[in-house]
Amino acid sequence: MNMKRAFYIGRFQPFHLGHYSVITSIAEEVDELIIGIGSAQRTHEANNPFTAGERVMMIRHALEDIDVHFYALPIDDIQQNPVWVSYVTSRTPPFDTAYTNNPLVIELFEEAEITVKQPPMYLREQHSGTEIRRRMLADEEWKHLVPDAVADVIDEIDGVRRLKRVSGTDGFDY
Numbered sequence: 329m330n331m332k333r334a335f336y337i338g339r340f341q342p343f344h345l346g347h348y349s350v351i352t353s354i355a356e357e358v359d360e361l362i363i364g365i366g367s368a369q370r371t372h373e374a375n376n377p378f379t380a381g382e383r384v385m386m387i388r389h390a391l392e393d394i395d396v397h398f399y400a401l402p403i404d405d406i407q408q409n410p411v412w413v414s415y416v417t418s419r420t421p422p423f424d425t426a427y428t429n430n431p432l433v434i435e436l437f438e439e440a441e442i443t444v445k446q447p448p449m450y451l452r453e454q455h456s457g458t459e460i461r462r463r464m465l466a467d468e469e470w471k472h473l474v475p476d477a478v479a480d481v482i483d484e485i486d487g488v489r490r491l492k493r494v495s496g497t498d499g500f501d502y
Contacts (some may be wrong), residue, residue, distance in 0.1 A: 332357070335416070335423040336447075337364035337403065337433065339457060341376050342482060343386040344474045346455030350447045354427050355396035362420045363387055368402030374495040377461070382485055389477035413440040464488045465497050 334354055338347055354361055365383050370376035378386070380402035387400040399421065406415050413436050417423075426437045427447050437444045449455075455473055463470035464487075471479040482488065 331359050332425075333360040333362065333421060333423045334358040334425045334427055335362045335364060335420060336427040337366045337416075337430075339366050339370075339376065340383045340387065341367075341378055341457040342460060342474055342487070343383065343390055343478050344455050344457065344460055346449065348390060348475055349455075350427070350449075351391065351398075352394060353447055355394055358396060358425070360421070361396050361398040362423055363398055363400045364403040364416065364420065365400060366403050367405050369404045372490065372494050374491070375458075375461070377491040377494055378482075378485075378487060382481065382487075386478045386481045389481060390475040392477070409436060412436050413442065461491060464491050465495055 334357070336351065336354060340347060351361065351363070365380050365387070367376055368380035368383075371379040384400045384402070387398075391398060401420055403416060403419060406412060408415075409432070423442075425443045425445055426433070427445050428434055428437070429446050429449065434444050434446070460470050460473050462468075463473075474482075
């Protein structure tokens with residue numbers, strides 16, 4: 329049997345229904361999926377409030393019902409584009425195809441002669457980490473944009489409070 333394994337990368341700040349939609353569509357095409365948690369070293373920042381470990385929890389719990397074997401692996405930023413693909417492939421199981429819509433990532437994988445597919449985006453205007461974090465900061469409803477399991481993880485870690493604090497919008501003067 330020839331195992332088809334793919335790679336999909338995102339920051340997942342937080343993991344949302346757009347990510348879930350992309351992953352379920354990829355799962356129909358592959359036997360295994362490597363989910364790269366990009367910018368893994370970034371945490372406790374306005375654009376990156378969640379740790380790599382918290383994002384692993386979000387993904388693992390959100391994908392409990394999915395019918396594909398997957399690995400969620402942290403991938404640090406190395407700020408060296410020419411060697412980024414070899415950095416990624418040295419930290420992951422081998423894969424045949426990379427799924428991404430990021431123009432830089434597409435270029436880097438294509439230069440390395442790795443097949444790239446661009447998955448369809450799901451309601452991109454609502455289902456973006458930027459929009460979800462904005463809603464959290466504004467005390468607007470956001471939980472309907474993430475899988476229930478992700479909302480549970482964010483509640484467990486008091487993620488909205490952390491986001492407000494690291495964004496300087498919690499009303500306290502530090």
